[in-house]
Amino acid sequence: MSASVTDPTPVYNPFDPAFRANPYPFYDVLRDQAPAFDTGFGLVVLTRYSDVSHALRSTDFSRDIDTNATPRDDAI
Numbered sequence: 186m187s188a189s190v191t192d193p194t195p196v197y198n199p200f201d202p203a204f205r206a207n208p209y210p211f212y213d214v215l216r217d218q219a220p221a222f223d224t225g226f227g228l229v230v231l232t233r234y235s236d237v238s239h240a241l242r243s244t245d246f247s248r249d250i251d252t253n254a255t256p257r258d259d260a261i
Contacts, residue, residue: 195219197230 195218196211198204204211215222216232223229231237240246 195222197222197224 195215197215199208212232215230220233220236221229221231231240
């Protein structure tokens with residue numbers, strides 16, 4: 186079943202046919218209700234320009250694993 190854009194809980198499912206056909210209403214809901222949306226599968230979706238710009242320019246966010254990685258106790 187496809188998620189509705191009018192649902193009260195924001196939904197981000199890029200595999201949903203309704204999302205793929207027209208993602209913009211879904212992003213509008215996310216931008217209004219959850220601009221930094223935790224997808225639940227290890228990703229955070231940023232929907233506001235200022236947040237994306239900050240993440241790309243800030244030294245707080247980096248792919249430098251040696252500097253930014255946090256060891257996990259539950260690692261396999």
